[in-house]
Amino acid sequence: MVAVLELIDNLAGQYGRDRSSLLPILQGVVKQENYLSEYAMIEIARALNLPAAEVYGTATFYSFLEYKKMGKYLIRICKTITCSMKGKNQVLMAIEDMLKIKVGETTPDGMFSLLQTNCLGFCHMAPAMLINFDVYTDLTPEKVREILSGYLNKKGGADDTRI
Amino acid sequence: MTTKIKITINEKQIEVAEGSSIVDAAVCAGVIIPTLCFHKDLCVAGNCRVCVVEIAGQKRLSAACATPCEEGMEILTNSLKVRNARKQIIELLLSEHNADCTLCYKNGNCELQKLASDYKIMTQDFIQLAPLRKYQIDHYSPSMIKDDSKCIRCQRCVRTCAEIQGVSALTAAYKGDRMKIATFFEKPMNDVVCTNCGQCINHCPTGALVERNYIEEVWDALANKDKFVIVQTAPAVRVGLGEELGFEPGTRVTGKMVAALKRLGFDAVMDTDFSADLTIMEEGSELLMRLKKVLVDHDPNVKLPLATSCSPAWIKYIEHMYPDYLDHLSTCKSPQQMFGALVKTYYAKHFNLNPENIVSVSIMPCTAKKFEANRPEMHDSGYRDVDYVLTTRELAIMIKQAGIDFLKLDDRSFDQIMGASTGAGVIFGATGGVMEAALRTAYELVTGREVPFENLNIMPVRGMEGVREASILIENPLPDWSFLEGIELKCAVAHGLVNVKSLMDSIVSGESQYHFIEIMACPGGCLGGGGQPIPTNPEIRRKRALAIYAEDQGMPLRKSHQNPEILKIYSEFLTEPLGEVSHHLLHTHYTPRERF
Numbered sequence A: 001m002v003a004v005l006e007l008i009d010n011l012a013g014q015y016g017r018d019r020s021s022l023l024p025i026l027q028g029v030v031k032q033e034n035y036l037s038e039y040a041m042i043e044i045a046r047a048l049n050l051p052a053a054e055v056y057g058t059a060t061f062y063s064f065l066e067y068k069k070m071g072k073y074l075i076r077i078c079k080t081i082t083c084s085m086k087g088k089n090q091v092l093m094a095i096e097d098m099l100k101i102k103v104g105e106t107t108p109d110g111m112f113s114l115l116q117t118n119c120l121g122f123c124h125m126a127p128a129m130l131i132n133f134d135v136y137t138d139l140t141p142e143k144v145r146e147i148l149s150g151y152l153n154k155k156g157g158a159d160d161t162r163i
Numbered sequence B: 001m002t003t004k005i006k007i008t009i010n011e012k013q014i015e016v017a018e019g020s021s022i023v024d025a026a027v028c029a030g031v032i033i034p035t036l037c038f039h040k041d042l043c044v045a046g047n048c049r050v051c052v053v054e055i056a057g058q059k060r061l062s063a064a065c066a067t068p069c070e071e072g073m074e075i076l077t078n079s080l081k082v083r084n085a086r087k088q089i090i091e092l093l094l095s096e097h098n099a100d101c102t103l104c105y106k107n108g109n110c111e112l113q114k115l116a117s118d119y120k121i122m123t124q125d126f127i128q129l130a131p132l133r134k135y136q137i138d139h140y141s142p143s144m145i146k147d148d149s150k151c152i153r154c155q156r157c158v159r160t161c162a163e164i165q166g167v168s169a170l171t172a173a174y175k176g177d178r179m180k181i182a183t184f185f186e187k188p189m190n191d192v193v194c195t196n197c198g199q200c201i202n203h204c205p206t207g208a209l210v211e212r213n214y215i216e217e218v219w220d221a222l223a224n225k226d227k228f229v230i231v232q233t234a235p236a237v238r239v240g241l242g243e244e245l246g247f248e249p250g251t252r253v254t255g256k257m258v259a260a261l262k263r264l265g266f267d268a269v270m271d272t273d274f275s276a277d278l279t280i281m282e283e284g285s286e287l288l289m290r291l292k293k294v295l296v297d298h299d300p301n302v303k304l305p306l307a308t309s310c311s312p313a314w315i316k317y318i319e320h321m322y323p324d325y326l327d328h329l330s331t332c333k334s335p336q337q338m339f340g341a342l343v344k345t346y347y348a349k350h351f352n353l354n355p356e357n358i359v360s361v362s363i364m365p366c367t368a369k370k371f372e373a374n375r376p377e378m379h380d381s382g383y384r385d386v387d388y389v390l391t392t393r394e395l396a397i398m399i400k401q402a403g404i405d406f407l408k409l410d411d412r413s414f415d416q417i418m419g420a421s422t423g424a425g426v427i428f429g430a431t432g433g434v435m436e437a438a439l440r441t442a443y444e445l446v447t448g449r450e451v452p453f454e455n456l457n458i459m460p461v462r463g464m465e466g467v468r469e470a471s472i473l474i475e476n477p478l479p480d481w482s483f484l485e486g487i488e489l490k491c492a493v494a495h496g497l498v499n500v501k502s503l504m505d506s507i508v509s510g511e512s513q514y515h516f517i518e519i520m521a522c523p524g525g526c527l528g529g530g531g532q533p534i535p536t537n538p539e540i541r542r543k544r545a546l547a548i549y550a551e552d553q554g555m556p557l558r559k560s561h562q563n564p565e566i567l568k569i570y571s572e573f574l575t576e577p578l579g580e581v582s583h584h585l586l587h588t589h590y591t592p593r594e595r596f
């Protein structure tokens, strides 16, 4: 993990400082930081010589570019109709129950955030969710508890395999 | 030669230039197609759809603003299909709109309201979404108010701020039904890079962006018998005000404006042109002093080019975007603030008034002036130098409220002792005007001769080109200025911050070297300011500019240093340009800001 400023500088070096590099740089920052802070956006604007508001406009347009501080593990559960029909609500309740947070919230220890997402393209294996960049499908309340337990046990451990 | 093509609009065949949009072509056919997101100053967005028309052979309706004419095109602008679609589009816009027109500042001058009125939208067939949304009003800025509940998301403001101003304080954030016009992290306009220029206000078709008005405060002051209310009027107001009150664009209404202000009850009606002349004395001297320090003393701390400082939106822009270049700014306050500082000192002393009882009001073509008057730097008289700033539009509102029949007013003239001006002061209202005025005085000061341009008209700095350059060779200067012999004084003028940006970048990169640059934030200079009558477009701005130069041409005195009241203030109060009193009252410094 490098400091955000250094990360932005590296990314700008890698992708170039044109306007067209904005998206890959935003993605690169989200990959490491899980979200785009005000500070990060200002520095990206500076690095690319873009208006900061434009960076903000771009970041808020894309669902997978978070602009609020997110937990270490970001859960996105699919909210579309197929997943709903196949028991997404029960799965969601199980998650909320286990982590004691509602959709849009982050656990006080900063480990988990819970969000809903549009279709992940896994309707045939619904309900589906993402934790960071890993997909979990055919979810049931039992299965999701098991998955989360795995993350909970990992929490605090040195092995960070989330990316 | 552009190729001409034949098209048919509502069964009338016309010839238009290839590539012209249907909206423009319709005008040639005598048809007006309603528009909202379209604006002559801006690139086409095509997002509101009220301009839809039917094109023969095409199933779907097309946006007339975004569709170029093609040979043989048959266009219907008023078919049943078009009318129904258009009406529904307006209804849909209104269903998301907080349409409480009677409580709205734009009531009576709103493009959305006009459409609703033209199309007699009298039912609400769609679910009314506005009450369901948690809109916030941003009223933290002393210059402007942003009310998202009135926004139709046409993005004219976003395009204005990006294309005309190069600032991009506003952006379209989020998406779909949550899309909204936002600043960086939805901070208040007052906390971001926004320059308060008000161009977005001038281009907003609704009441979503308006000036913060101080009309009631000024009425209160006028009604208070203990207060002595002084008003100053900026140069560009006299060539704009008429548009709000029944005159054609480009009509000069100086005398009527003074008469109206007297009728409104102001105790003294004076002229910002006076302090524009004063600015020239101070800034011209500053330029010469800087030239000497750089060319003779080789003082590394003195910076050239000297940049004018009368445009408060430019000041805020440079503070945000080029903070390392603040030393290039002239230390002169703007004419408005010089005037304010003098009203509560020089004027008060002369007429034996207690400055505490003076209310100083200014009428400006500008919304950034409201912010400027509110700056902590602007209290050098010991009081707030300018208490209330009204835009040209607000003055027009007051004149209407007072029931004054403006067209029938007899001309009156400005009061003393800060009401006299020269043509040089007047042209401050147009891009290039400060430069021209400064050169008229500085050149004469240095050489003892008039500027070598016919009739004192320095044509190279006039016009509407975004960046203009001029140079004057100095020959045979007076003995005091012998170090300027053979120097070619290089000047540049820029207006519209997007052009300012390119000028500044060329200075930063070292590509351009100037001695003196004039910057005005708004297109056309103050005459195109964010407080001027709406609508605005290149044609209207050109007419206002012609009026400014005609006003200059008609003045008996046209050089700042000839203004008798300027000579008087130096002999009685200020002693000399850049002197101690000037330094205290008329000069200031600014501070760097963040770039978001």
Ligand code: SF4
Binding pocket: B097, B098, B099, B100, B101, B102, B104, B105, B106, B107, B108, B110, B111, B112, B113, B150, B206, B207, B208
């Ligand atoms: S913005 Fe226009 S339509 Fe909306 S409330 Fe104001 S005047 Fe009426």
Ligand code: SF4
Binding pocket: B150, B151, B152, B153, B154, B155, B156, B157, B158, B181, B203, B204, B205, B206, B208, B209
């Ligand atoms: S604020 Fe005005 S100009 Fe900007 S999108 Fe809204 S309605 Fe259009």
Ligand code: SF4
Binding pocket: B160, B161, B165, B167, B168, B169, B170, B193, B194, B195, B196, B197, B198, B199, B200, B201
């Ligand atoms: S006032 Fe000027 S700088 Fe501010 S948002 Fe509007 S156009 Fe942009």
Ligand code: FES
Binding pocket: B034, B035, B036, B037, B038, B045, B046, B047, B048, B049, B050, B051, B052, B063, B064, B065, B066
């Ligand atoms: S005016 Fe044509 S789409 Fe808005």
